[in-house]
Amino acid sequence: MKGEDRIRALQQVDLFSSFSVADLRSFAFSIDEVHCQAGEILLCEGAAGEDFFVLLQGRLVVSKGKRILSEIVPVDYVGEMAIIEAKPRSATVKAAEQSLLLRVPTPLFKGCLVNNPQALLSIMKILSHRLRLDNEMISREFEQITILVHDMKNLLSLFLFLDNFPVEKGSNQEKYVRYMKMARNHIAALVEQALANVKNLVVPEGFVCNSLPVLINEMCESDFITHPDLQDKRIQVKLADDLPDFCFARLQLRLVLLNLLINAAQASDRGALIELSAQVSDNRVVIKVEDHGHGITEDVAGRIFDAHFTTKVTGNGLGLLSCKQIVEKKHGGTISFVSKPDIGTIFTVSLPLSGAGPAVPLHQTAQVN
Structure with a gap:
């Protein structure tokens, strides 16, 4: 990709919104291109975080364990927390298709900030916005889990018939009905614990x-x-x-x-x-x-x-x-x-x-x- 094309791509990224054209020009010619094939891992959860990447072409999938967190499409970036702290990567990023990225070394980016301190405020706002979006996503998922647990509690009432189920005393049938009642009460206790956790209440253990x-x-x-x-x-x-x-x-x-x-x-x-x-x-x-x-x-x-x-x-x-x-x-x-x-x-x-x-x-x- 030509230098001018890199500059135009970087101008679309909010992290660089406060950079002047001259700063972007100097910056764009100092970074490397990265080509990823479909299925190739770009960032690995737990690995050291040193650089972040700007996606120009293709598509990336962000996952944690077996859970897919999000997809990234151009023009966007990933691994930006390396700017803030030198901590291990919190998720794995894999190319969903052939992708082209720009690798941005954190020391180089921080060096540019020395000449452009106004960019710090912009970055703080951007990262704060991203954290707010993450919190909203967590809140939505938490709400869905709460609804699921609540509905599970209601369904447990169907098993109340076990209390009056006619069985012959001493029979295997009586034994298995007793096991089912015990399992029902155990599940009910766990569901109650889950609902109490939502309300920040303490349930007797x-x-x-x-x-x-x-x-x-x-x-x-x-x-x-x-x-x-x-x-x-x-x-x-x-x-x-x-x-x-x-x-x-x-x-x-x-x-x-x-x-x-x-x-x-x-x-x-x-x-x-x-x-x-x-x-x-x-x-x-x-x-x-x-x-x-x-x-x-x-x-x-x-x-x-x-x-x-x-x-x-x-x-x-x-x-x-x-x-x-x-x-x-x-x-x-x-x-x-x-x-x-x-x-x-x-x-x-x-x-x-x-x-x-x-x-x-x-x-x-x-x-x-």
């Missing part, structure tokens, strides 16, 4: 003195035999005889154990052994979930607790993040793991026996009974 063996026995009779990922595995439970009752949120800890067991099952072959154990050590309850599956490679190990990071085709990368938040933020415990490829993985959850849970809640949850 159920932090009372509970029995871990009773919880695990309940899971043995329900989750272990009904969840499709656990049905074809051999789950061996080893609980120390001296496990005391202690304060924990029963539903939340159940979700942690279920997430860890499902992950172990998905990393294991059919019929594989998974071990679930618990014991007391140094005034803490130590729970371990051990599998003999595929293990976790070094390049993945540092990211498994990151939001939306997953190695599964149908995964969403939220299970282990949920476990970490429940264990560490809500129970004051720790969660860790050791793994060897092709040998297996051990996840360890350590919970304080003296934990009392969060402060007294401000909002009483409504249950579907």
Whole structure:
């Protein structure tokens, strides 16, 4: 592209709106062109941010994990936060089709600002506008999620018929109806928690003195035999005889154990052994979930607790993040793991026996009974 064409292209970009023609001329001849083929990654999430780019031809797709955030068409720019701070890229940018861009080194752009300080105010306004648009998009998405959760709560009322469903006492039918009622109440509690979060209310988390063996026995009779990922595995439970009752949120800890067991099952072959154990050590309850599956490679190990990071085709990368938040933020415990490829993985959850849970809640949850 000729220098004059570059100048005309840059004049269409709001970041350069306060630059004089002379400044743009000097600037335009100091930057490089970048050609991207369809599917080629221009910016990678987590990589160092040093330059930003002006798109002249083609189309770019901005994504974070599996989620597409936006598309960029000419004449626009991407990676501009490198102007403000030297932080890793917050998203991945890929060429959706053959594209032509101008690479703008941040030091060069900042050097131009020295001779044109008025441009700083313009840039602040531009970035502020972009942040406002981002906030509006987040607000719209949050509203849609809230509506979805609200509608889910209404649909749960359909399962109230289970309370009066005629079953023969002691039959398998009675057992499975009990499991369905329990699952209904668990979902209702989670939906109520989600709605309370929208209103910045605190819902009681159920932090009372509970029995871990009773919880695990309940899971043995329900989750272990009904969840499709656990049905074809051999789950061996080893609980120390001296496990005391202690304060924990029963539903939340159940979700942690279920997430860890499902992950172990998905990393294991059919019929594989998974071990679930618990014991007391140094005034803490130590729970371990051990599998003999595929293990976790070094390049993945540092990211498994990151939001939306997953190695599964149908995964969403939220299970282990949920476990970490429940264990560490809500129970004051720790969660860790050791793994060897092709040998297996051990996840360890350590919970304080003296934990009392969060402060007294401000909002009483409504249950579907």
